Amino acid sequence: MRRTLLNALDRGAPLIAALLLLLIWEAACRLTKVPAYLLPTPSAIVHSAFQVPLSSWLDHTWATLRVSLQGYALAVLIGIPLAVALANSRLLSRALYPQLVIIQSTPIVAVAPIIVVVLGAGDAPRVVITFLITFFPIVVSTVTGLLATPPAMMELSRSLGAGRLRAVRDIQLPFAVPYIFSALRISVTLAIIGAVVAEFVAAENGLGFFIAFSTSFFKVPQAFAALVVLVSLSLALFQLVALTQRLLFPWSLPKTEQ
Amino acid sequence: MSTRLEPGGERPAIRFDRVGQVFTSSDGSRVTALDDVSFTLRRHEFVAVIGPSGCGKSTLLRIIAGLVKPTHGQAEIYGLPVAGPREEVGIVFQQPTLLPWLRVRDNVTFPMKHKHGRVSATEKARAEELLEMVGLRDFAHKRPDELSGGMQQRVGIARALLHDPDILLMDEPFSALDALTRDEMSFELLRIWAERPKTVLFITHSIPEALLLADRILVMSARPGRVREIIDVGLARPRSMQTLSEPRFHDLANQIRAQVFRPEALA
Ligand SMILES: Nc1ncnc2c1ncn2[C@@H]1O[C@H](COP(=O)(O)OP(=O)(O)O)[C@@H](O)[C@H]1O
Ligand SMILES: [Mg+2]
Numbered sequence: 001m002r003r004t005l006l007n008a009l010d011r012g013a014p015l016i017a018a019l020l021l022l023l024i025w026e027a028a029c030r031l032t033k034v035p036a037y038l039l040p041t042p043s044a045i046v047h048s049a050f051q052v053p054l055s056s057w058l059d060h061t062w063a064t065l066r067v068s069l070q071g072y073a074l075a076v077l078i079g080i081p082l083a084v085a086l087a088n089s090r091l092l093s094r095a096l097y098p099q100l101v102i103i104q105s106t107p108i109v110a111v112a113p114i115i116v117v118v119l120g121a122g123d124a125p126r127v128v129i130t131f132l133i134t135f136f137p138i139v140v141s142t143v144t145g146l147l148a149t150p151p152a153m154m155e156l157s158r159s160l161g162a163g164r165l166r167a168v169r170d171i172q173l174p175f176a177v178p179y180i181f182s183a184l185r186i187s188v189t190l191a192i193i194g195a196v197v198a199e200f201v202a203a204e205n206g207l208g209f210f211i212a213f214s215t216s217f218f219k220v221p222q223a224f225a226a227l228v229v230l231v232s233l234s235l236a237l238f239q240l241v242a243l244t245q246r247l248l249f250p251w252s253l254p255k256t257e258q
Numbered sequence: 259m260s261t262r263l264e265p266g267g268e269r270p271a272i273r274f275d276r277v278g279q280v281f282t283s284s285d286g287s288r289v290t291a292l293d294d295v296s297f298t299l300r301r302h303e304f305v306a307v308i309g310p311s312g313c314g315k316s317t318l319l320r321i322i323a324g325l326v327k328p329t330h331g332q333a334e335i336y337g338l339p340v341a342g343p344r345e346e347v348g349i350v351f352q353q354p355t356l357l358p359w360l361r362v363r364d365n366v367t368f369p370m371k372h373k374h375g376r377v378s379a380t381e382k383a384r385a386e387e388l389l390e391m392v393g394l395r396d397f398a399h400k401r402p403d404e405l406s407g408g409m410q411q412r413v414g415i416a417r418a419l420l421h422d423p424d425i426l427l428m429d430e431p432f433s434a435l436d437a438l439t440r441d442e443m444s445f446e447l448l449r450i451w452a453e454r455p456k457t458v459l460f461i462t463h464s465i466p467e468a469l470l471l472a473d474r475i476l477v478m479s480a481r482p483g484r485v486r487e488i489i490d491v492g493l494a495r496p497r498s499m500q501t502l503s504e505p506r507f508h509d510l511a512n513q514i515r516a517q518v519f520r521p522e523a524l525a
Contacts, residue, residue: 153357159323160369161345174359
């Protein structure tokens with residue numbers, strides 16, 4: 001009896017802690033009478049969420065999701081082949097790596113307005129900004145994984161007289177899968193950040209735009225509600241990538257997670 | 259690229275003519291791994307290579323495998339200089355070198371998949387046979403990391419035998435096995451070799467193992483790796499547990515031991 005109770009407590013711990021925290025938040029706000037435009041209570045946030053029509057929520061969420069996924073897909077489609085090229089060509093890596101580091105060292109947030117000016121309105125500048133933020137971790141992590149391939153495995157490939165391309169396909173890339181997925185997990189949350197940053201700069205919809213819009217009218221609870229949606233979106237995408245790895249490449253997970 | 263040649267009649271399977279290998283590391287220092295090594299392996303001969311660690315045994319194997327081009331002299335297979343990896347050579351590496359993302363059976367068929375992009379039904383069936391032979395039938399669907407080191411090495415052996423190579427190069431293949439499995443695998447290897455004759459170059463640390471398996475034993479000296487002596491084993495075949503108690507077995511074991519431990523100055 002005691003056992004099962006403790007067990008239930010153990011499993012419910014994260015949820016209970018979260019609820020407690022919300023309660024404390026609510027109580028603290030009410031007791032200190034902080035104005036809602038500075039820090040709204042959780043109940044005010046929920047209330048304001050229902051003030052916004054569902055269609056409007058869907059609209060903004062879809063806009064952010066669309067841009068994030070396009071930028072992310074572009075980063076994966078360009079990043080991984082580029083990583084393969086960099087890992088296999090000393091010349092190319094010597095030529096391109098400094099450029100990549102420069103791109104990475106540039107605060108993309110600062111460049112975002114310029115990109116918007118250059119590419120005009122619409123999704124294009126936002127996709128490019130998202131791409132620039134997500135792309136670098138994918139390239140770096142994939143290159144690291146490809147180069148970490150044990151020389152013995154490459155020698156096995158060479159002893160079989162298979163070509164370089166086959167070695168990449170059958171040995172280097174599978175070996176790099178855990179590295180690639182750790183980058184894909186990080187990048188998918190970066191993609192949301194990228195989209196939001198782009199929306200802050202110039203957009204007429206999206207959750208980032210909605211937050212900027214709400215705060216400019218001091219509708220802080222509404223901004224918080226949008227933030228909750230953003231976090232949920234980010235978490236869902238992160239879990240989706242993790243699930244993809246679990247389903248397609250179960251061997252690439254650490255032993256404890258298989 | 260690999261080529262398959264008709265094994266030449268009287269040509270030696272493998273010939274080393276004054277082969278030397280000097281490695282230059284990135285800091286400019288040089289290591290002479292092999293110095294003036296000459297020997298020949300007749301077709302379908304079983305030759306063991308024995309010598310202290312670091313004397314260049316693996317390097318010698320890599321040269322035959324076409325993975326390293328010697329800095330001096332010439333290595334030949336069937337009378338032709340080794341220009342790269344060749345189809346008729348099978349290799350068991352010192353480390354099992356299995357691919358962790360492939361199941362055991364797919365590791366065994368990997369050479370075919372890697373070279374030709376596909377694995378035929380015959381090759382699949384042969385992989386199962388080989389796994390049965392190395393005692394791993396029940397592990398065919400496992401991943402390598404679920405196997406012990408010794409089991410992994412046996413998968414490596416099955417993989418090297420898949421295309422029934424005419425020349426089999428084995429780099430301390432049994433060193434990760436326990437003594438019992440080791441004897442068992444030795445006899446299994448002799449059975450395979452008798453059934454489907456092939457030229458075998460077998461690197462080992464173990465003098466009894468070399469004596470049990472080989473027609474001749476190439477004894478190497480420590481750095482720089484040189485051939486110190488080539489010993490004719492001359493023990494009757496088929497070899498069995500009885501072989502281990504023959505007087506000649508002990509005499510040879512002592513002789514080789516003396517060779518291996520003889521100080522360099524007297525060599
Ligand atoms: N690729 C390489 N680069 C530099 N030195 C090497 C390389 N391969 C082997 N060596 C050196 O050559 C010597 C012989 O190595 P190896 O053939 O592996 O010996 P063994 O297999 O007999 O233990 C060692 O001193 C080793 O450090
Ligand atoms: Mg070695």
